[in-house]
Amino acid sequence: MAKIDSKQLKKDKLLEQGVTLLLEKGYHATGLKQILDTVQIPKGSFYTYFDSKEQFAAEAINHYIEPFILRLSAHLQNPELDGLMALKAYYSELIAEVAQTGFKGGCLLGNLMGEIGDTSSLCRDALLNAVARYSDLQKIALERGQQQGSVRVDRSAQAMADLMLNGWQGALLRMKVEQSVSPLQAVCQDLLDDYFRA
Amino acid sequence: MAKIDSKQLKKDKLLEQGVTLLLEKGYHATGLKQILDTVQIPKGSFYTYFDSKEQFAAEAINHYIEPFILRLSAHLQNPELDGLMALKAYYSELIAEVAQTGFKGGCLLGNLMGEIGDTSSLCRDALLNAVARYSDLQKIALERGQQQGSVRVDRSAQAMADLMLNGWQGALLRMKVEQSVSPLQAVCQDLLDDYFRA
DNA sequence: CGGGATTATGCGACCGGTCGTCTGGTTTGT
DNA sequence: ACAAACCAGACGACCGGTCGCATAATCCCG
Secondary structure (H helix, E strand, O other): OHHHHHHHHHHHHHHHHHHHHHHHHOOOOOOHHHHHHHOOOOHHHHHHHOOOHHHHHHHHHHHHHHHHHHHHHHHHHOOOOOHHHHHHHHHHHHHHHHHHOOOOOOOHHHHHHHHHOOOOHHHHHHHHHHHHHHHHHHHHHHHHHHHHOOEOOOOOHHHHHHHHHHHHHHHHHHHHHHOOOHHHHHHHHHHHHHHOEO | OHHHHHHHHHHHHHHHHHHHHHHHHOOOOOOHHHHHHHOOOOHHHHHHHOOOHHHHHHHHHHHHHHHHHHHHHHHHHOOOOOHHHHHHHHHHHHHHHHHHOOOOOOOHHHHHHHHHOOOOHHHHHHHHHHHHHHHHHHHHHHHHHHHHOOEOOOOOHHHHHHHHHHHHHHHHHHHHHHOOOHHHHHHHHHHHHHHOEO
């Protein structure tokens, strides 16, 4: 049992560091050796934890999105709080954080969708699942906003959630090259403060 | 002179094939050898045309965006045509084309922004320039729509152009993993048919 | 309970291959 | 004959992945 725990611990450490490096440099520019070295796990052991680099990336995707799901869920815990306000608060937090990290990395989901989303079916499935879960949560937030009267009802919550997600991903790309959070602020303002408003 | 032309010709062939492969597999997954082989130019000659792979990619970015600029410009040539309608026609064309290619590749600008936009300053500059030119053109289209009364005037054309671009880039990512053009259609409908409308 | 035999685990060295880049001999043109 | 242009091949580095050895754990029998 202690063995299993230790194994799971190391696996988590690999995933943790993997997420960091994948986010920083992308899939093809990140070598397994680099990940293994920084967490002091021998090269030969990698394949006891994962079947391949590709499958490792797929697991990293799930490992990455979990905290975001939890964070957004936390904002939605209070059923009194307006759904739209919760979304705004959540995105404000994200913007503040990314500003501190120097506009590097962006979103692992977006980066990997662009780099290998159309070439690795393993990762594509993981990405699909992660995006679906994330999108669903935003849909729920917007639905609540609709019930509370702050969000327009003549467009489906799902459609708005998708638009928000897409706009955010595009803004993250712009952020990278413009080295500024203003694209992120703009998309939040345009959509959350205007377009989605009832 | 014939020499210079021949050199420029080969350089263009390299860029042409480079764009194809970069679009298909990304920056790090594309090897120079593969590009050189398919256009039958010896490996040793590469550095007579370009200083480095990175600089090659930067030139490929410019080479890539040019046709899109021209295409959109063509739609805007007729000053009678409504700016918003021109945009819609342009994007409809793009959607029809990408559907034929099997949802592969997407947009080179978006892909490279995600993969190396925050790590290669050379490419970042090229991306910034390309995006700015492309964005400006869309701003002009929207401005014309505003003058013609089809586009709302309480938001700046620049802000709407940015939102359109960001939403489109995000939708391209979704397209890759969902293997469908519906994200593209959705973003066009949401923005061009509703949000931007006067 | 002790200790040799056997199985399971861990991991460093190494595989074939490819990477981006460079150099020096060869060809070409004048 | 000479200079410039060109390019084959090599370079060192690194890739993802494999494999056989060394160590550790387990078992079995005296």
